[in-house]
Amino acid sequence: MTTATAGATGLFGVIAEYDTPEQVLVAAEAARKAGYTRMDAYTPHPVEGMDDALGLAPTNLGYVVLAMGLFGAAAGYFLQWYSATIFYPLNIGGRPLHDWPTYVVITFEVTVLLAAFTAGLYMLARNGLPRPYHPVFNTPGFERATRDGYYLCIEAVDPRFDEEGVRGFLEGTAPVAVHRVAS
Amino acid sequence: MAVVTGAPRNVVETNRVIAPGQTAGMLDDVVNTPVLVGPQGTPTWWWIGFGITLSLLGLYLVSVVHLITTGVGIFGNNQPVSWAMPIINFVWWIGIGHAGTLISAALLLFRQPWRTSINRFAEAMTIFAVVCAGLYPILHIGRPWVFYWLMPYPNTHGMFPNFRSALTWDVFAISTYASVSLLFWFIGLIPDLATLRDAAKSRFQKLLYGALALGWNGSAKAWQRYMRAYLLLAALSFPLVLSVHSTIAMDFAISQVPGWNNTVMPPYFVAGAVFAGFAMVLLLAIPLRRAFGFEHLITLRHLDNAAKLMLATGMIVVYGYVVELFYAWYSGVEFEKFMAYNRVLGADHWWAFWALIACNLLAIQPLWFRRVRQTPWALFVISIFVSIGMWLERFVIVVVSLTKDFLPSSWGNYVPTFWDWALFIGSFGLFGTLFLLFLRLLPAIATTEMKELAHHDAHHGPDAYESIREAYYRGEVRA
Numbered sequence: 001m002t003t004a005t006a007g008a009t010g011l012f013g014v015i016a017e018y019d020t021p022e023q024v025l026v027a028a029e030a031a032r033k034a035g036y037t038r039m040d041a042y043t044p045h046p047v048e049g050m051d052d053a054l055g056l057a058p059t060n061l062g063y064v065v066l067a068m069g070l071f072g073a074a075a076g077y078f079l080q081w082y083s084a085t086i087f088y089p090l091n092i093g094g095r096p097l098h099d100w101p102t103y104v105v106i107t108f109e110v111t112v113l114l115a116a117f118t119a120g121l122y123m124l125a126r127n128g129l130p131r132p133y134h135p136v137f138n139t140p141g142f143e144r145a146t147r148d149g150y151y152l153c154i155e156a157v158d159p160r161f162d163e164e165g166v167r168g169f170l171e172g173t174a175p176v177a178v179h180r181v182a183s
Numbered sequence: 184m185a186v187v188t189g190a191p192r193n194v195v196e197t198n199r200v201i202a203p204g205q206t207a208g209m210l211d212d213v214v215n216t217p218v219l220v221g222p223q224g225t226p227t228w229w230w231i232g233f234g235i236t237l238s239l240l241g242l243y244l245v246s247v248v249h250l251i252t253t254g255v256g257i258f259g260n261n262q263p264v265s266w267a268m269p270i271i272n273f274v275w276w277i278g279i280g281h282a283g284t285l286i287s288a289a290l291l292l293f294r295q296p297w298r299t300s301i302n303r304f305a306e307a308m309t310i311f312a313v314v315c316a317g318l319y320p321i322l323h324i325g326r327p328w329v330f331y332w333l334m335p336y337p338n339t340h341g342m343f344p345n346f347r348s349a350l351t352w353d354v355f356a357i358s359t360y361a362s363v364s365l366l367f368w369f370i371g372l373i374p375d376l377a378t379l380r381d382a383a384k385s386r387f388q389k390l391l392y393g394a395l396a397l398g399w400n401g402s403a404k405a406w407q408r409y410m411r412a413y414l415l416l417a418a419l420s421f422p423l424v425l426s427v428h429s430t431i432a433m434d435f436a437i438s439q440v441p442g443w444n445n446t447v448m449p450p451y452f453v454a455g456a457v458f459a460g461f462a463m464v465l466l467l468a469i470p471l472r473r474a475f476g477f478e479h480l481i482t483l484r485h486l487d488n489a490a491k492l493m494l495a496t497g498m499i500v501v502y503g504y505v506v507e508l509f510y511a512w513y514s515g516v517e518f519e520k521f522m523a524y525n526r527v528l529g530a531d532h533w534w535a536f537w538a539l540i541a542c543n544l545l546a547i548q549p550l551w552f553r554r555v556r557q558t559p560w561a562l563f564v565i566s567i568f569v570s571i572g573m574w575l576e577r578f579v580i581v582v583v584s585l586t587k588d589f590l591p592s593s594w595g596n597y598v599p600t601f602w603d604w605a606l607f608i609g610s611f612g613l614f615g616t617l618f619l620l621f622l623r624l625l626p627a628i629a630t631t632e633m634k635e636l637a638h639h640d641a642h643h644g645p646d647a648y649e650s651i652r653e654a655y656y657r658g659e660v661r662a
Contacts, residue, residue, distance in 0.1 A: 021638060028403075041403040044207060044378070045635040046410050050403045061411045069419075080346040083335060088343035095347075105352040105430055108422075109359040116363045116419045120370050123412035127405040129373075130397035137400065143381035145401055146374070148207035148634075 012135035012183035013039075013155035014166045016175035017144070021047040024150035027173035028053035031154060034169060038158035042136060042151040064122050069115030076110030077103055135183045153181065198487075198557075200297045202479035205637040210480075214628045215382055217475055225623065228474055233619050239612025246606040247322065255325045257602040264585045264597035269323035271577040272607050274431055275459065276316035276614075277357070278452075278573065281424050282460020283309030284364060287371070288420035291413075297488055299636045300480045303375075303629040304471065304621070305464050306368045311617040312463070313361045315610045320353070322606070349433045356430040360423055367416045370409075373399050374631040391624075428456040435580065441522035442584030445510055451503030455573055458496040458543075461489050462569035467618070469559045471627060480628055483557045490556040493569065497547045500576070504540070518589055525587050531596060532583045535575050542572025 018024045021043065028041055032055045041050055051058070080103040084090065089097050124130070136142065136153060145151055152173075154166045163180070170178045197203075217226075250257055260267035283305035290298035321330045333354045335344050344351045376396035383389040399405070429449035436448035465486065472481040511523035526536050546568035549555040556562065587594045621627075 042401045043403070043406065044401060045374070045631050045638070046406040047403075051407055054403050056404055056407055059408045059411050061408055062415065065412075065415050079335060083343055084346055090345055090347075092345070092347060099347055102347040105349075105426070105433075106346060106355045108426060109352075109355040112363060112419050112423055112426075113359045116366060116416055119412040119415040119419070120366045123370070123408045124397065126408055127402075129399065132393075132398055134398060134400050136402075146378040146381045146399075147211050 010182055011156045011163065012138065012181040013153045013158075013161075014163060014170060015042075015136070015139050015151050015153040015179050015181050016170035016173060017139075017141075017177045017179070018150040018152070018175050019148070021045075021150055023174060024152050025049055025053050027152045027170070027175070030173055031152065031169070035160055036154050036158050036166075038161070039152065039154040040136075042142075042145045042153065044146050044148060044150075047150070059126075061119065061122060061126070065115050065119045068118035069111050072114030073107055073111040075114070076107040079110070080106055135181060138182045139179050156183070196478060197482045198484050199482060199640075200484055201300070201633070201636055201640050202482065203640070205479070205633075205640075207634040207637065210628075210630050210633045210637060211378060211382065213476065213480070214626045214630050214633075215379060218379065218624065218626055219382060219384060219388060221385065226474070229619060229623060232615065236612045236615030236619060239609055240616045241609075241612070242605055243609025243612050246602055246609050249602060250322055250606070251327060255323065257600065258323075259598050259600040259603055261595075263588065263593050263595045264582055266581050266585065267597055268599050268603040268607060269319045271574065271581050272610065273316050273319035273323075274452075274577045274581075275574050276312045276319070276610065277360075277431065278428060278456035278459045279463045280309040280312035280316065280360075280364070280460065281428060281453070281456035282464050283307070283312075284360075284367075284420050284424045285457055285460065286464070287367065288417040288424065291417040292421060295488075296636055296639070297485055299632045300477070300482075300628050301464065301468060301485055301489075302632075303368075303371065303625075304467060304627045306364065306371065307618065307621045307625075308463060308467060309364050310361070310368060311614050311621075313357070313364060314617065315614050317357055317361060318610075318613075320357075349430065349437050352430045353434060356427045360427045363416075363420060363423060367420055370413060370416060371629060372625065373397060374401065374409075375626050375629060377401065378630055379626065424457075425453055428452045440584050440588055441511075441516070441518040442507070442526065442580065445507060447503055447506045447510070451500065451506075454496045454499035454503065455576060458493060458500055459570060459573035461493040461496070462566035462573070465489055465493070465562050465566040466570065469563045471622070473559075475627065477628065480633065486559060486562055487553070487556045490550050490562055490565075493566075494547055494550040497543055497550075497569065501544045504544075521587070522584060526579060526583050529583070529587070531586065532579065535579050535583065539572050539575035539579060542568045542575065546572065 016027060018027065024041055024043065025047060028039070028050060031039055032053065037055075039054065041047070041054060043050070050056075081098060084099065085097045091097075136151075139145075139151070139153075141149075142151075152170070152175075154161065154170065156163075158166075167178055167180075217224075258268065260269070283302075286298050286305045287302040287309075290302075321327050324330060324333075332338075332340070332342065333344065333351070344354070373396060376392050377399040380389065380392040380396045383392055429452065432448035432452035435443035436445055438444060468481055468485065468489070472478050508523050508527070511519040514520075525532075527533065546565055549561065550565065555565075582597050586596055
């Protein structure tokens with residue numbers, strides 16, 4: 001809803017550009033202390049301490065991967081147990097049909113397969129990828145964000161957002177430049 | 184400092200994980216420029232290499248067509264040696280892949296900063312080696328077009344896989360390994376693809392890298408999830424390294440053939456895989472760092488560390504040889520004792536055993552010396568020996584054990600045919616073609632991770648202490 005309003009004004013946010021990870025870290029910390037909540041940093045590599053500086057909640061990705069890994073283990077074991085005892089029992093030298101030691105390898109492999117693909121695909125999905133368009137790419141010279149530019153964007157959806165105030169605040173954090181980002 | 188030997192051009196060889204003074208922009212330029220130049224900028228060495236590998240790929244394809252149209256009778260394997268070159272080559276190739284996963288996963292978990300500049304091409308090596316490996320069992324089953332019968336799926340054939348068979352375990356182990364390695368590689372590539380997208384010049388490049396980068400924008404929340412996912416992928420891939428070759432070893436270990444039925448097989452196979460894999464990493468890294476001028480990124484330190492791991496795993500493998508012979512004697516089993524005798528002194532294949540000892544035990548001993556570990560050409564030569572040695576090891580295990588097992592009336596010999604060799608030599612063409620295309624189209628070094636490393640090195644590396652101390656005496660920082 002707030003996003004729709006912001007879209008109507010044609011403004012995604014105000015973004016500041018820095019030359020070093022330290023500068024953007026200090027700016028993010030200051031922005032959080034100034035009470036801004038809807039903001040994001042854009043950096044060419046992960047910056048240590050950025051989660052705390054922006055006050056980001058920890059990701060729940062690990063729990064999802066754990067759950068899917070356990071599901072994979074159960075599914076892998078069930079596949080073998082069901083087919084070996086009910087669906088297609090094979091009598092090999094009179095050995096027990098529910099022959100759990102021989103199920104270990106495949107149970108492990110299915111666990112890893114499901115957990116790994118959950119980690120990869122859940123990360124992409126929660127990050128909204130693949131996504132061909134994002135307003136932040138409207139920033140002039142944003143190609144630097146994957147090379148050696150560090151950005152902090154305070155978004156128009158922030159409850160304390162007012163364009164002049166945010167611009168003034170960001171200019172006070174010693175950036176290289178401050179840009180208006182169209183949505 | 185470094186022992187500088189044979190350093191080409193004006194290259195500064197260094198013993199650190201990254202040469203000092205690298206900035207993010209410099210890293211992007213040196214790694215991405217060869218990728219982003221137009222077709223006319225492709226270096227000559229690339230075209231020569233591509234021509235050679237493409238010819239070998241042609242040989243591979245001819246062999247495959249002949250195999251499919253004629254049948255597995257074109258190979259030399261028959262009773263009693265029903266597993267021969269296809270299985271040897273399969274185990275050899277898949278073993279090579281293990282070093283890539285070990286570098287990208289295990290060394291990440293152990294926080295080894297030297298993995299950073301070699302992990303990308305080592306992972307690519309893994310994937311292409313697994314491609315070469317995985318095709319062997321599929322081709323060897325005789326009717327490759329129905330290979331999907333190996334998977335458990337509801338069907339009208341009245342057949343189902345036997346989950347007690349190590350060969351069924353293999354199907355799961357290798358398909359999981361291949362798909363997880365590909366995912367790990369691609370996830371690792373996304374930020375680098377975004378860098379290429381933003382630096383791209385032609386429309387083709389913009390479309391290609393733009394599509395592959397999936398719209399990555401490097402936001403802090405995206406990085407948070409990304410780093411967690413990457414760490415978990417590493418944690419999941421590490422046991423995979425150990426499990427895949429253990430599973431392959433169990434193809435042998437749970438059978439009754441003398442020389443195969445041995446509990447040392449899984450750890451010994453894993454060590455052998457890492458050993459052969461590091462040899463291949465060095466065989467690729469040494470020409471690559473020179474061709475691209477990456478000597479300041481893939482430094483002597485990387486070669487040194489890879490050589491140390493090769494030496495350590497090589498000595499574990501040699502321990503495996505000793506234990507195999509000890510078991511044969513200590514078990515008191517007549518067939519095992521004969522197997523050991525036949526392997527070491529038998530008239531047919533004694534040369535294979537002693538050649539493998541020469542390659543895997545003697546050839547690696549110079550690696551105890553730092554000077555050798557930091558001399559690229561010497562490492563290159565030793566790595567060739569190791570690759571040959573590990574192939575011979577699988578030859579000895581597979582072929583020599585099968586030629587003379589229990590009943591002398593069932594003994595036989597094995598001679599590879601032209602097509603056995605054609606398919607093996609051709610598989611280098613498949614690997615090389617894929618690897619050269621990778622070098623041309625994708626960055627051979629993970630630039631994103633290198634930027635982090637360069638930043639870390641500048642602030643916490645060997646020079647950082649000095650600069651902080653000077654700043655302290657200038658009164659710029661407080662203690």
